[in-house]
Amino acid sequence: MTEHSVIGHDVIEHDVVVREDIDETALVGMARALAPAVSAGGAIHLVGELGAGKTTFARALLVALGVDGRVKSPTYSLIESYTLGSLTIQHLDLYRIAAADEVEWLGLRDLDVGRHLWLIEWPERAVGALPSPDLIVHLAHAAHGRDLRLEAVSPVGRQWLGIVDPGSVGPFRTAS
Ligand SMILES: Nc1ncnc2c1ncn2[C@@H]1O[C@H](COP(=O)(O)OP(=O)(O)OP(=O)(O)O)[C@@H](O)[C@H]1O
Ligand SMILES: [Mg+2]
Numbered sequence: 801m802t803e804h805s806v807i808g809h810d811v812i813e814h815d816v817v818v819r820e821d822i823d824e825t826a827l828v829g830m831a832r833a834l835a836p837a838v839s840a841g842g843a844i845h846l847v848g849e850l851g852a853g854k855t856t857f858a859r860a861l862l863v864a865l866g867v868d869g870r871v872k873s874p875t876y877s878l879i880e881s882y883t884l885g886s887l888t889i890q891h892l893d894l895y896r897i898a899a900a901d902e903v904e905w906l907g908l909r910d911l912d913v914g915r916h917l918w919l920i921e922w923p924e925r926a927v928g929a930l931p932s933p934d935l936i937v938h939l940a941h942a943a944h945g946r947d948l949r950l951e952a953v954s955p956v957g958r959q960w961l962g963i964v965d966p967g968s969v970g971p972f973r974t975a976s
Contacts, residue, residue: 817950817961821942827853830948831860837963839865841887841915842956843931845923848939853946854921857937858891861919865889874921879906889917894925903929935960 819830838844838861846854859871867882867889874880874893882889890911897903903926912918918931934957938949952958 815952815958815961817964819948821945822948823945824853824856827857827939827946827948828860830950831857832864833964834950834960835861835864837960838917838935839887841917842934842954842960843918844920844935844937845930845933846919846921846937846939847923848937849941852939852941853948854937854939855893857939857948858919858921862889862891865917878903887915887917889919891919892921894920894922897922897925900926900929902926933957 819826822830844861846858848854855873855875859873862871862882865887866884871891872880874891875895878892878894878896880891882891888911890908892906894903908930912931916931920930920933923930923933932954934952934954936951936953938947938951940947950961952961
């Protein structure tokens with residue numbers, strides 16, 4: 801794991817941030833805390849079984865970024881797009897995709913111009929056909945709530961986790 805502090809520059813990089821058995825309010829709080837960090841664009845893959853909280857997390861992130869009105873789940877449409885100033889956000893749910901080539905008609909590569917934030921549920925359905933992730937959000941059912949693991953998988957993702965303000969979401973437990 802990469803975890804280092806640069807004294808004087810206040811840079812803390814984390815590879816992994818873990819929150820165990822959190823309720824929905826805390827999960828939404830984590831998404832909100834992440835929002836300022838990701839507003840420059842990048843790719844987030846959301847991984848977890850049915851009902852694990854992927855859309856809940858994505859929706860909280862979208863609202864925190866400033867999307868107003870109803871945030872629809874892309875369960876049926878596969879993709880929902882949002883424009884916030886110069887930032888375009890693409891929220892995908894690939895649960896219904898059986899093979900990577902089935903997403904080709906979406907033309908994701910052609911869409912990926914300018915400042916883009918990708919939020920992709922069920923990315924494992926289309927491995928290789930998607931923007932590679934900066935951050936993987938892992939969600940799993942726990943005894944009462946959900947286990948959340950934010951895994952940075954690029955320098956950008958590590959930077960994001962360094963920016964997240966732990967004070968706004970309670971103590972972080974970092975793990976390798
Ligand atoms: N701690 C929690 N975190 C997130 N969601 C929770 C939590 N506790 C209960 N829930 C509920 O669990 C459900 C999560 O549904 P959600 O649509 O976010 O899951 P999903 O991972 O996107 O599922 P799918 O794979 O079907 O798209 C919501 O109804 C939400 O209210
Ligand atoms: Mg969902």
